[in-house]
Amino acid sequence: MSSKPDLSVERRKQILEAAESVFARLGINRARMDDIVAEAGLSKGTLYWYFKSKDAIIAALIERVFAGEMREAEELVSADGSASERLSIFMRPAVHEIRRFENLMSLGYEFVALASRRSVVRETIRGYYRRYHRILSQIIQQGLDSGEFGPLDPDDAALAAIGLVEGIALLWFVDPELVNWDTLEHNALKVLLDGFRRRAT
Amino acid sequence: MSSKPDLSVERRKQILEAAESVFARLGINRARMDDIVAEAGLSKGTLYWYFKSKDAIIAALIERVFAGEMREAEELVSADGSASERLSIFMRPAVHEIRRFENLMSLGYEFVALASRRSVVRETIRGYYRRYHRILSQIIQQGLDSGEFGPLDPDDAALAAIGLVEGIALLWFVDPELVNWDTLEHNALKVLLDGFRRRAT
């Protein structure tokens, strides 16, 4: 309806996308404000009109990087299927999914490194992982309730699940050849789920 | 011959320790050569006598950070005990162990982020994880041979094991409260080993 649907939101998005691209390509340090400006097709002044500083851009980007996909995961809690199946869906960071974030992973690790020095960064990332952890705990609890899973602490198990996925992602980032995505689900991830399952002792 | 066997080695170590401390505290970016110089109690010229550049220090540090413990792990391959027991030993990054590296973790993630842009960094870190992976694969293969483990791909299983440990370390780094080290071994890590074990179907 309105012909000016908050251009500000548009501009900020434009800048963040440019920054994300530049940061991913060059790293936060080597990325110059001029690079971002060029990538965004804006002037330096305009960039600073929307973001007070490079740090402000970094802060905003952290939320972008550590925010996506949460909705999908949250839907899993109330989705149909066995707990195993749903966990499997969560832990299956299918190739095409991960590839989507390939460029962002480097940036993500820079942010993680930053977490120990900047409380804002730390809290943002914490919030992200805590949400994830709660979701998985719930699903695992459902598996316990239904007798599908053997005796285990749902919080520790959820930790293992997220850890497994994050750890494999890290290894893949460092050395793609180490990770065979085709067999991963039926092997690496499966063993964890097998470990969850009730065992007919 | 002389009683000054290698002052050079001594000095380099002195510098790297100072750099490690400064990098861990400030991050690679914010760390100034002057900070390292001050921490090491040397002069700027002396530092540059031993290291050509800041990048040279970074490169040398990566080896320091991604090199420890390997010997211990390698001994596990030919050690006594069941495969499960030995894997358990590997995956038990006991509190005091991890805590030793607490300050270095931030630096480690900076290096990981760097891996996508600097091949030297990448290769160093890859070498580290490949050695680890091979060790675990061997142990798991031993477990397969002895019938202790059920049918699984030893490479993928080893990937899962390293991934789990690295992932939990990352989560702990970001949010220590998420990780309960006391119950971890009997819960999070155990589920993986349970998944490895042959199941009396």
Place this chain on the structure above:
Amino acid sequence: MSSKPDLSVERRKQILEAAESVFARLGINRARMDDIVAEAGLSKGTLYWYFKSKDAIIAALIERVFAGEMREAEELVSADGSASERLSIFMRPAVHEIRRFENLMSLGYEFVALASRRSVVRETIRGYYRRYHRILSQIIQQGLDSGEFGPLDPDDAALAAIGLVEGIALLWFVDPELVNWDTLEHNALKVLLDGFRRRAT
């Protein structure tokens, strides 16, 4: 004709008052056009509609700062009373008078400093002091004519009178404790007038 006689004059005044306040508070340098705009409650475009540039505002302000009171002083020339009395009135920058300009003094000294580099500023301030000087010279001449004052050069005496007032104002600005306004008139200023008076040698 219209009931909107001169909104322009109104707006300019509004802007200059805002600028005066901001300049006095922050100094000409640190004062931003945005500060003035905010203080005036206008938009940037509007400000630039009325003043071509920051320099234009500065120029206009100089006149404001170096313009007040002149009428009062001019009336002294043709006022009743002895020359001494009238000079005394001029030189008595009563507390409440000076206090009124307290905030402006800093700005005034910035303008004075500017005088050596900008001829427009210089001429404005010169005009101000010349008018003052002429007025005092006239009054002193009247004192000479009436035999009230001893032999002296009216121009130099007027210079001394203005100098004394301006100098004390400067000292007060820098260090208020140095100036005791209560006794000032009966001491500091009186000695000058005493010096003017014919001495029964």
Place this chain on the structure above:
Amino acid sequence: MSSKPDLSVERRKQILEAAESVFARLGINRARMDDIVAEAGLSKGTLYWYFKSKDAIIAALIERVFAGEMREAEELVSADGSASERLSIFMRPAVHEIRRFENLMSLGYEFVALASRRSVVRETIRGYYRRYHRILSQIIQQGLDSGEFGPLDPDDAALAAIGLVEGIALLWFVDPELVNWDTLEHNALKVLLDGFRRRAT
């Protein structure tokens, strides 16, 4: 004796002299660090090695500008001659004296303007004037003690003396034609001293 008589002191002086010259020529605002660097014949890095910031240079300059000549004035307290004579010496800012500072006056007024916003500046300038004030008070007190001066408050009288000199300097700075240095001593300054003197009522 030593071949390196604190080069640091030398360099700082070199920088301050360059800065003084540039500031006087362009004003503090328009003066660029690059101008100072060029004037001093140094590199930018070197300038910043000795002065942390432009403000640090300004602060150091204020002391330079408001520090000279004090010794001469202090000697007047214990010098020979009548109080009048000695005051006359103080107040005679002979042309060649003032001219020496002609270029600095603009800078001086910038500093005075700054005094209201920066306490360090304020205190430095205050210290300067207070020393002056004390010296003159003492001389005037000597004049009172010897019966040379009539009844007056020495503090207020000293204030008048300094004010007169500073005020005339300001007027001269703004409008040199207003001040006739040749007749000044025998006219403008003399009236003040006449005002001080005991009058045979």
Place this chain on the structure above:
DNA sequence: TATGAATGAGTCTTCATTCAT
């Protein structure tokens, strides 16, 4: 080997001014 003053290209950031709406 050791020192630390010197260098200057490179950065982030500011802010007076403009102009399409």
Place this chain on the structure above:
DNA sequence: CATGAATGAAGACTCATTCAT
């Protein structure tokens, strides 16, 4: 007349690296 987003030239300051002593 009014608005405020957009511009980009300019400026203060940094810091890895060098080199004369």
